[in-house]
Amino acid sequence: xxxxxxxxxxxxxxxxxxxxxxxxxxxxxxxxxxxxxxxxxxxxxxxxxxxxxxxxxxxxxxxxxxxxxxxxxxxxxxxxxxxxxxxxxxxxxxxxxxxxxxxxxxxxxxxxxxxxxxxxxxxxxxxxxxxxxxxxxxxxxxxxxxxxxxxxxxxxxxxxxxxxxxxxxxxxxxxxxxxxxxxxxxxxxxxxxxxxxxxxxxxxxxxxxxxxxxxxxxxxxxxxxxxxxxxxxxxxxxxxxxxxxxxxxxxxxxxxxxxxxxxxxxxxxxxxxxxxxxxxxxxxxxxxxxxxxxxxxxxxxxxxxxxxxxxxxxxxx
Amino acid sequence: xxxxxxxxxxxxxxxxxxxxxxxxxxxxxxxxxxxxxxxxxxxxxxxxxxxxxxxxxxxxxxxxxxxxxxxxxxxxxxxxxxxxxxxxxxxxxxxxxxxxxxxxxxxxxxxxxxxxxxxxxxxxxxxxxxxxxxxxxxxxxxxxxxxxxxxxxxxxxxxxxxxxxxxxxxxxxxxxxxxxxxxxxxxxxxxxxxxxxxxxxxxxxxxxxxxxxxxxxxxxxxxxxxxxxxxxxxxxxxxxxxxxxxxxxxxxxxxxxxxxxxxxxxxxxxxxxxxxxxxxxxxxxxxxx
Numbered sequence: 001x002x003x004x005x006x007x008x009x010x011x012x013x014x015x016x017x018x019x020x021x022x023x024x025x026x027x028x029x030x031x032x033x034x035x036x037x038x039x040x041x042x043x044x045x046x047x048x049x050x051x052x053x054x055x056x057x058x059x060x061x062x063x064x065x066x067x068x069x070x071x072x073x074x075x076x077x078x079x080x081x082x083x084x085x086x087x088x089x090x091x092x093x094x095x096x097x098x099x100x101x102x103x104x105x106x107x108x109x110x111x112x113x114x115x116x117x118x119x120x121x122x123x124x125x126x127x128x129x130x131x132x133x134x135x136x137x138x139x140x141x142x143x144x145x146x147x148x149x150x151x152x153x154x155x156x157x158x159x160x161x162x163x164x165x166x167x168x169x170x171x172x173x174x175x176x177x178x179x180x181x182x183x184x185x186x187x188x189x190x191x192x193x194x195x196x197x198x199x200x201x202x203x204x205x206x207x208x209x210x211x212x213x214x215x216x217x218x219x220x221x222x223x224x225x226x227x228x229x230x231x232x233x234x235x236x237x238x239x240x241x242x243x244x245x246x247x248x249x250x251x252x253x254x255x256x257x258x259x260x261x262x263x264x265x266x267x268x269x270x271x272x273x274x275x276x277x278x279x280x281x282x283x284x285x286x287x288x289x290x291x292x293x294x295x296x297x298x299x300x301x302x303x304x305x306x307x308x309x310x311x312x313x314x315x316x317x
Numbered sequence: 318x319x320x321x322x323x324x325x326x327x328x329x330x331x332x333x334x335x336x337x338x339x340x341x342x343x344x345x346x347x348x349x350x351x352x353x354x355x356x357x358x359x360x361x362x363x364x365x366x367x368x369x370x371x372x373x374x375x376x377x378x379x380x381x382x383x384x385x386x387x388x389x390x391x392x393x394x395x396x397x398x399x400x401x402x403x404x405x406x407x408x409x410x411x412x413x414x415x416x417x418x419x420x421x422x423x424x425x426x427x428x429x430x431x432x433x434x435x436x437x438x439x440x441x442x443x444x445x446x447x448x449x450x451x452x453x454x455x456x457x458x459x460x461x462x463x464x465x466x467x468x469x470x471x472x473x474x475x476x477x478x479x480x481x482x483x484x485x486x487x488x489x490x491x492x493x494x495x496x497x498x499x500x501x502x503x504x505x506x507x508x509x510x511x512x513x514x515x516x517x518x519x520x521x522x523x524x525x526x527x528x529x530x531x532x533x534x535x536x537x538x539x540x541x542x543x544x545x546x547x548x549x550x551x552x553x554x555x556x557x558x559x560x561x562x563x564x565x566x567x568x569x570x571x572x573x574x575x576x577x578x579x580x581x582x583x584x585x586x587x588x589x590x591x592x593x594x595x596x597x598x599x600x601x602x603x604x605x606x
Binding site for chain 1 (some may be wrong): 341440442446447448449450451452453455457458459461486495532535539540543544545546556559562565566569572575576579581583586587590591594
């Protein structure tokens with residue numbers, strides 16, 4: 001077990017370095033790099049430019065710049081935004097919680113709806129109910145997030161006037177829970193709708209697998225009620241799926257969050273990413289990518305370890 | 318030799334028969350055929366020009382001549398919808414083709430040669446699968462600059478792990494079979510073993526993955542274009558038409574402008590998914606319909 005965890009940690013660290021190296025070098029090669037930006041926006045003399053560049057470490061070889069950046073990263077410093085002249089760590093810190101709130105609420109809702117449906121359709125595969133849920137799953141996976149978001153704004157904000165169009169609070173002065181929930185309703189639903197299909201399908205297939213195992217047949221043979229067989233014996237063994245689902249949903253959630261935050265002007269790191277790309281604010285782009293990578297990797301590490309604990313059949317090699 | 322041929326044809330006629338019984342998949346195949354014919358043939362047959370603008374008629378509502386109205390610049394929405402559909406299908410198919418070209422050989426190498434190939438390639442797959450591709454695509458696009466080709470290539474490159482993983486799995490399931498070992502024993506070359514014994518086994522999963530991957534590539538392109546990071550105007554794409562509808566007035570007052578492209582996008586993706594589903598059931602020899 002210890003060996004398995006160590007292996008997973010080493011793999012995550014390797015992945016982390018791969019991603020930081022790739023992103024750092026790509027943005028180094030990019031046209032309109034940091035130095036060009038400073039040059040275009042100043043009337044400094046060549047000596048001053050030289051000084052400024054050496055202050056920012058921009059005249060050093062790439063690998064040295066990368067090492068400096070890495071050292072600063074571990075100190076929690078992601079550099080300075082070129083557009084806002086503020087600490088990138090601070091900018092991401094302000095918005096990161098909002099993105100987590102959005103994504104985790106939608107994931108929870110998707111779980112609450114999709115897991116029972118998945119279990120139900122696994123009990124009677126190829127029945128009418130199973131057919132409907134399979135169709136619903138495919139529809140959910142085909143939904144374009146931005147279109148659904150726009151559609152909801154049109155219906156619930158413009159036509160019915162029930163919910164605010166976007167943002168997180170109606171006024172910056174007053175932060176009430178009710179107001180927050182009203183603002184969350186549409187973006188969370190929009191993101192959850194896109195998750196349903198995936199969760200439903202995976203839950204169904206893993207329950208199908210478990211239900212065909214010998215111990216389920218034994219449980220049934222002993223005269224145990226169908227409810228007990230399914231929800232106590234089989235479900236416990238399918239729990240691992242719910243844990244891995246969390247890991248596989250993470251990348252989709254982040255991608256979906258970028259679009260959803262843009263549609264509903266939600267102040268998260270997804271919408272920050274979009275504005276930073278339009279203004280070519282590379283320190284922010286690199287910062288967000290690395291923070292997202294770290295979060296996703298930590299999430300997956302946690303999933304792997306939990307899975308190892310839950311499922312004694314996992315081979316630790 | 319003849320009997321083998323017969324067996325092949327009976328397997329595929331069986332597949333075809335099973336697919337035809339999948340009513341929704343057949344229906345969606347019909348819809349897709351209709352959409353493809355419409356977007357390919359209506360514009361050249363009617364001599365439609367997506368950039369032809371009627372001046373002074375910004376956002377004119379639908380009427381008898383312009384059935385879907387005009388856009389901000391006075392261009393015919395219906396024509397732009399057809400061209401947008403073209404763009405979506407083109408990006409989806411070409412990028413999936415790129416993913417296949419990269420992913421299939423890598424998956425074959427990893428599964429067939431094992432050893433260091435397997436370790437390196439499959440670790441790369443893990444890394445790619447774990448990371449949110451949308452973020453990486455955005456980073457790449459921000460650097461190369463958004464255009465229809467950069468988006469197609471990047472989405473194509475990001476899709477390779479799906480194919481590598483599926484091919485790897487099906488290669489592993491046959492390499493230890495007797496017929497592959499006997500081919501080794503009579504001295505067949507690696508190339509020949511892969512071509513004649515390994516690859517045919519991987520065709521079904523590749524086909525199914527191709528449909529699903531095309532659907533997600535179309536969605537990814539649309540999302541990118543919606544964010545303004547994908548296909549750039551004046552080229553029409555279903556995503557960038559919706560990007561034009563982000564202003565509050567258009568969003569709330571002119572649903573006739575942005576609902577058709579959104580619906581067309583949904584229909585395309587949904588139909589491809591259903592066709593993939595039907596194909597998966599039909600290609601599975603264990604499924605009795």
